[in-house]
Amino acid sequence: MKFIRYDIHQYDFAGIIKDWFNTECLSKLHVGNNYQVFSRQQDQSTHWHKQYYTNFRKDPRFSELYRDFLEYVIKPQYGEVIICQKIPTFRIHLPNNIAVGEWHRDREYRDKEWAAQVKELNYYLPFTQTNPQNTIWAERKENQMDYQPILASYGECVEWDASNLKHGNKANSSDSTRVSVDFRVIPQSRYVDSNQTTINTSMTFSLGGYYMKI
Numbered sequence: 610m611k612f613i614r615y616d617i618h619q620y621d622f623a624g625i626i627k628d629w630f631n632t633e634c635l636s637k638l639h640v641g642n643n644y645q646v647f648s649r650q651q652d653q654s655t656h657w658h659k660q661y662y663t664n665f666r667k668d669p670r671f672s673e674l675y676r677d678f679l680e681y682v683i684k685p686q687y688g689e690v691i692i693c694q695k696i697p698t699f700r701i702h703l704p705n706n707i708a709v710g711e712w713h714r715d716r717e718y719r720d721k722e723w724a725a726q727v728k729e730l731n732y733y734l735p736f737t738q739t740n741p742q743n744t745i746w747a748e749r750k751e752n753q754m755d756y757q758p759i760l761a762s763y764g765e766c767v768e769w770d771a772s773n774l775k776h777g778n779k780a781n782s783s784d785s786t787r788v789s790v791d792f793r794v795i796p797q798s799r800y801v802d803s804n805q806t807t808i809n810t811s812m813t814f815s816l817g818g819y820y821m822k823i
Contacts, residue, residue: 623736649710690797697790712777731771743787747776
């Protein structure tokens with residue numbers, strides 16, 4: 610697991626999200642809103658998710674900043690062309706709720722032979738302060754169930770192996786909402802297309818589908 614620090618003034622993702630959601634404080638989005646505890650099928654169904662994905666396609670500010678971030682912050686970690694998730698996945702972890710509906714390894718949603726070949730890495734990008742109640746909990750070693758919270762602040766991007774390390778989240782017993790995105794990266798030297806599709810959007814794990822080249 611690696612923590613990559615970046616300049617939030619240069620890459621002010623949270624500022625754009627605040628504008629889209631018409632709020633001054635992302636960590637208090639839950640005030641005046643109430644959702645039942647999410648299942649896996651529901652964890653991408655809030656009105657904030659809909660606003661995020663609609664605005665991502667309509668307002669180029671976030672997508673342009675994301676591409677720049679991939680080019681100048683993430684790509685140098687590899688030293689070669691990278692294949693990246695085209696639209697980062699939006700997460701919101703409300704008090705008394707969860708952000709992801711089940712504990713899992715990302716490879717469980719992909720062809721296992723393909724996942725073992727490409728060795729996809731995950732990047733966790735929180736836009737609010739995390740705490741042990743509102744963040745991802747993940748194994749430190751595969752199959753050891755030695756779960757620990759991934760604690761990061763706005764201005765930190767966490768690189769980790771979500772493909773192989775089982776992870777999930779606990780009910781958020783704090784009074785702070787966590788807002789974040791996550792995305793996946795494969796170096797071009799290991800990349801191959803896959804015909805398998807994503808569980809939520811039915812896009813293929815291929816260039817021009819789920820992925821783009823940077």
